[in-house]
Structures are given as structure tokens and as C-alpha cells.
Amino acid sequence: MICPSCRREIANESNFCYLCGARQQPASYGAAPRPFKRLHRSVRDCKIAGVCGGLAEYWDMDPTLVRVVWAVLTLFPPPMIIAYVVAWIVMPKEEVPVYVPAPAQSPVQQTPAS
Secondary structure, three states, X not given: OEOOXXXXXXXXXXXXXXXXXXXXXXXXXXXXXXXXXXXXEOOOOOXXXXXXXXXXXXXXXXXXXXXXXXXXXXXXXXXXXXXXHHHHHHOOEOOOOOOOOOOOOOOXXXXXXX
């Protein structure tokens, strides 16, 4: 994207030009909005309660990295264990779409022509 004030190229998602400081207008007003992110416990990537997996999905990070950081933090201040339990209680569980198989259709029976 080109800044209309200083005519220099800047990143497309910038709200302000980092060279001159001018406020940027969105490229198109009809652009699709960012998807709404919801914090939830993960059902697909869970070890104990899915808290770290849910945080990793929310932050777009590797869940293993979140688990390692959480484990290191629990070694130093004991309130981190309480924070995990509180997050377990407060964070809603991820809604997984239910698979409903299509009803079986019987093959069309053809009667022989007389």
C-alpha cells in the first residue's frame, strides 16, 4: 500500500504510516472483516482440560510451546496452578459440530416391462 501523504510504500494492514505518521484509510470498505476469535478450551488439542490448547489456538501459537511456558511458570509462583483451575472453570468448552449421517436411500427398484 502507498501512503497518500508521503507516497512511500508501507505494509497493507497499517493504520498509520510509520514514516510520516499519517492515518491510513482502509483499501476497500467492502473488505471482509477479520474473523471473530473466541477464547475456549480446545477439544481437539487437550492434555488435561484443553486450557493450553485453547490459548494456543487463540494466540495462533504452537500448543507445545504454550504448555512448556505454562509448566515453567508453575514452578515459580504457585498461583499459576490456581490460575489454570480458574481458566478451566471459566473458559467454555469448544463447540464441535456434530456429524449426522445422511439417511440411507434405498436403490430405485425397477420392475421389468411386460
